[in-house]
């Protein structure tokens with residue numbers, strides 16, 4: 162420890178209460194930064210987790226052609242009148258005939274973590290006299306489970322049973338209640354082409370989304386193909402997950418080059434999710450930076466007071482031959498020490514607050530406690546910001562101290 | 574050999590009214606001389622000493638110390654110069670109250686970094702003993718008497734063996750026994766080590782025993 166640092170240490174330790182207040186204000190700022198960001202990240206995680214239990218990162222389907230070719234060219238000469246009545250944009254093909262080929266192509270891309278085919282159609286479900294419409298999904302059970310952890314939401318029965326029994330169906334809990342059936346009962350399904358088939362309810366699914374649970378019915382994709390008399394590799398949707406959902410847009414552009422079908426990233430259809438998660442991030446950063454800056458003002462205030470209190474001693478030091486740089490070092494060392502000690506305490510305190518949040522009961526949807534995320538990056542950033550702010554807050558008073566004119570003070 | 578040479582020093586205060594404190598002062602002090610400055614209260618003795626100490630730089634005229642023209646040097650250069658060449662005892666013995674007596678004495682030497690910490694400590698203790706402060710080394714500077722503080726300030730002024738020692742009434746708070754001790758120390762330093770001593774004093778006996786007396790009256794040099 163050099164002489165200046167020793168002087169700084171004596172200054173700090175001789176005013177224990179001021180030191181404590183300064184350290185605590187830094188700790189408070191940093192711990193709040195960590196708590197805010199951990200909590201917001203937790204909320205965002207839950208949000209995406211909920212989002213992606215029902216939605217893939219990228220969806221490929223057969224859309225209406227986007228640009229409709231004009232039926233007749235627009236006449237060039239002004240004496241001709243063009244009249245087309247009741248023009249329609251007709252979809253000649255439905256669904257994707259060669260979904261397996263697309264799936265194999267996509268699986269070769271390194272960013273892709275999973276692909277699942279679905280065959281979705283609206284149908285009528287009947288149990289005796291009660292009948293209701295439902296959205297029937299023919300799924301590849303293994304791939305579906307890999308993408309959406311579907312089996313976690315099956316509250317009765319087993320998803321793999323769908324592959325073993327071609328007459329097995331799993332219903333959303335709301336749907337089952339609507340038509341008054343339970344596991345083991347039989348129901349009949351009627352398609353829009355008026356084909357009917359009897360199914361046995363072999364399980365119930367509850368995803369937490371009430372709307373979906375009221376209409377959802379799952380069968381195996383082979384059964385669905387038979388029901389709708391489609392070829393072996395037919396699907397209406399190819400669902401794709403990537404290794405990072407934030408990159409879905411980029412990956413979807415890459416996939417577009419492989420196929421003529423519509424490729425849609427989740428962001429395209431869910432701008433509200435993207436913007437709300439962005440807004441939460443901005444809010445968290447704004448609030449936590451404000452707290453840190455307020456802590457910075459606290460340190461500025463304390464260091465300013467210290468300099469005013471010690472103005473005579475600064476003059477003495479200068480009279481003895483300490484120069485402006487020494488004085489800056491003496492006072493800056495103090496604020497750095499406050500920043501580092503306060504920062505370390507803040508990290509521990511922040512972690513404790515996050516752990517407390519993590520154990521606060523919160524029973525909504527799939528949550529049991531408040532959602533938080535433990536990210537090393539938050540801790541590093543909080544510490545960095547804290548130290549930088551104390552440095553700035555300490556530098557201004559130190560500079561003032563270095564400019565003290567010893568005679569002015571000591572002449573008395 | 575001249576230790577200090579000043580020419581045509583003029584010093585004004587502008588606040589609250591324009592006021593000339595020092596009027597065209599010129600004199601030389603030789604190396605190893607023990608000089609006292611006397612004069613009535615308010616005659617400008619402290620002001621003159623602050624100019625000589627290089628802390629106050631707002632004046633007209635020239636000051637040359639140990640062949641270095643200090644007039645016009647920058648603040649940081651002056652700080653270094655003071656640290657090496659000048660030991661100063663203030664009229665109101667200013668110590669750092671949160672530090673121990675020993676630390677107060679050691680600080681200028683720790684700043685100078687010419688010697689190891691152990692050597693500095695040994696010398697500081699020796700100086701404190703010399704000035705009759707045995708047993709006070711580890712007390713806080715704010716917890717000793719006024720006369721003791723003054724002797725600590727003198728020890729601090731001596732620690733770097735400066736070529737010039739300036740004191741603004743260095744014995745103002747001391748009893749006759751301790752005044753004698755300080756006087757003897759100064760005498761010895763001047764004679765044995767050739768250090769130059771300039772002391773402002775109101776003590777006629779102290780002044781009479783010096784090599785030379787410089788007398789100020791209303792900012793003018795009236796005898797030297």
Ligand SMILES: Nc1ncnc2c1ncn2[C@@H]1O[C@H](COP(=O)(O)OP(=O)(O)OP(=O)(O)O)[C@@H](O)[C@H]1O
Pocket residue numbers: 572586587588589592594612613614615616617618619620621664
């Ligand atoms: N900062 C200042 N601003 C204006 N006038 C000042 C200032 N300091 C001192 N003076 C005036 O300058 C004159 C000389 O002051 P100085 O302190 O040098 O006197 P002194 O000879 O040391 O007196 P004493 O023996 O009482 O210490 C006085 O008249 C004093 O009022």
Ligand SMILES: [Mg+2]
Pocket residue numbers: 618619620664741
């Ligand atoms: Mg005076």
